[in-house]
Amino acid sequence: QTEIEFWHAFTGRLGELVAEQVETFNASQSDYKVVATHKGNYSETLNAGIAAFRAGEQPDILMVFEVGTATMMAAKGAIKPVYEVMGDGFDQSKYIGSVKGYYTSPDGNMLSLPFNSSTPVLWVNRDKLSEAGIDPDTDMSTWEQVGDVLDQLKGAGVDCPLTTAWQSWIHLENFSAYHDTPFATKSNGFDGTDTELAFNSPAQVAHIGALGDWAKDGKFIYAGRRNEGGANFRAGECALFTESSAGYAGIKAEAEFDFEVRPLPYWKAVADEPQNTIIGGASLWVMEGQTDAEYAGVAAFMDFLSSPEIQAKWHQDTGYLPITSEAGDLTREQGFYDANPGTDIAVIQMTAKEPTANSKGLRLGSFDQIRGIIDEELEAVWSGDKDAQTALDSAVERGNALLRRFEQSAR
Numbered sequence: 001q002t003e004i005e006f007w008h009a010f011t012g013r014l015g016e017l018v019a020e021q022v023e024t025f026n027a028s029q030s031d032y033k034v035v036a037t038h039k040g041n042y043s044e045t046l047n048a049g050i051a052a053f054r055a056g057e058q059p060d061i062l063m064v065f066e067v068g069t070a071t072m073m074a075a076k077g078a079i080k081p082v083y084e085v086m087g088d089g090f091d092q093s094k095y096i097g098s099v100k101g102y103y104t105s106p107d108g109n110m111l112s113l114p115f116n117s118s119t120p121v122l123w124v125n126r127d128k129l130s131e132a133g134i135d136p137d138t139d140m141s142t143w144e145q146v147g148d149v150l151d152q153l154k155g156a157g158v159d160c161p162l163t164t165a166w167q168s169w170i171h172l173e174n175f176s177a178y179h180d181t182p183f184a185t186k187s188n189g190f191d192g193t194d195t196e197l198a199f200n201s202p203a204q205v206a207h208i209g210a211l212g213d214w215a216k217d218g219k220f221i222y223a224g225r226r227n228e229g230g231a232n233f234r235a236g237e238c239a240l241f242t243e244s245s246a247g248y249a250g251i252k253a254e255a256e257f258d259f260e261v262r263p264l265p266y267w268k269a270v271a272d273e274p275q276n277t278i279i280g281g282a283s284l285w286v287m288e289g290q291t292d293a294e295y296a297g298v299a300a301f302m303d304f305l306s307s308p309e310i311q312a313k314w315h316q317d318t319g320y321l322p323i324t325s326e327a328g329d330l331t332r333e334q335g336f337y338d339a340n341p342g343t344d345i346a347v348i349q350m351t352a353k354e355p356t357a358n359s360k361g362l363r364l365g366s367f368d369q370i371r372g373i374i375d376e377e378l379e380a381v382w383s384g385d386k387d388a389q390t391a392l393d394s395a396v397e398r399g400n401a402l403l404r405r406f407e408q409s410a411r
């Protein structure tokens with residue numbers, strides 16, 4: 001039996017669900033055994049994979065969050081493109097375009113498997129709204145409307161009207177795509193590594209400024225750079241929570257209140273209607289230097305993960321997007337969206353409009369480090385130390401220095 005090493009970044013409910021998938025695969029055949037190992041959070045898992053490659057001890061499969069995509073694409077000699085691993089019969093057309101597009105080479109080949117792809121949405125604690133005397137069905141399509149609701153929640157004495165996970169991903173990266181505004185030049189890096197950050201334009205400054213005002217007034221409660229705010233929301237402390245669609249797994253397992261998923265709000269003052277949101281989560285990269293038997297095992301496992309039943313179950317359990325049209329169709333046929341209203345919002349938000357140059361996604365080198373800079377600057381806004389314009393100007397300048405260094409090293 002050939003062992004396939006799979007390093008991932010899941011804990012909690014998602015950790016249980018990925019373990020279940022691996023067990024199902026292992027029990028379904030006897031040629032291969034996938035051994036899944038948790039390597040820490042997304043950044044730690046990426047760094048562990050890079051360090052292991054340098055030491056010649058890389059796993060067969062490495063989960064890399066979307067932030068690491070450009071880094072992995074540039075890591076020549078470290079990765080084996082998924083379309084090559086899958087071989088001649090690989091039908092790339094079954095994967096949903098807007099999902100696989102993030103991980104596809106300029107000549108149209110899938111470089112990694114978009115196993116756990118998400119997009120941000122608005123999670124609502126309906127009980128919290130009712131307790132505050134607010135109609136839980138109140139329209140919160142726009143940030144203007146959310147602002148009114150936050151006023152009412154604060155007025156009713158709610159301690160945590162709004163919190164967020166992944167502030168840069170949701171409130172700058174997706175915000176920009178959703179309002180069809182560049183996050184960076186050169187189609188957010190898709191058209192070349194000579195890209196510059198551009199998220200300090202009036203639309204982004206206005207949004208971060210509004211969040212900063214809400215933070216000052218105790219209406220927006222900052223909980224951390226990753227998904228720390230999830231614990232507060234799941235415990236029933238917060239009324240509204242901007243978080244990944246994959247927050248679903250934990251919320252469904254833990255929330256003892258009536259919850260709902262809504263589309264990510266947009267500013268009516270900036271756009272008549274929203275563009276599309278972009279991908280987050282992670283994809284599975286295959287590492288170089290493995291045996292033919294291991295690559296055959298990786299292909300079998302990825303084929304299994306992409307099969308309609310397994311993929312539909314994963315989508316329904318986790319809130320991650322279905323990666324194939326068949327898995328989406330099967331989910332609909334099974335009545336899942338009817339029984340769980342709102343669970344199709346993430347897919348609709350991603351696919352309702354043809355992406356523009358500003359909304360295909362991001363492909364920026366050293367982006368994990370750049371996110372660290374953005375996090376630092378945003379925290380200065382939430383604490384009242386910097387205004388939004390100053391903080392975003394500084395993040396752009398500091399981030400551009402890292403992009404230039406990446407560009408030189410990629411040559």
Ligand SMILES: O=P(O)(O)OC[C@H](O)CO
Nearest residue numbers: 065118169244246280281
């Ligand atoms: O929580 P996830 O897995 O949907 O990931 C959210 C962000 O995309 C991470 O960069």
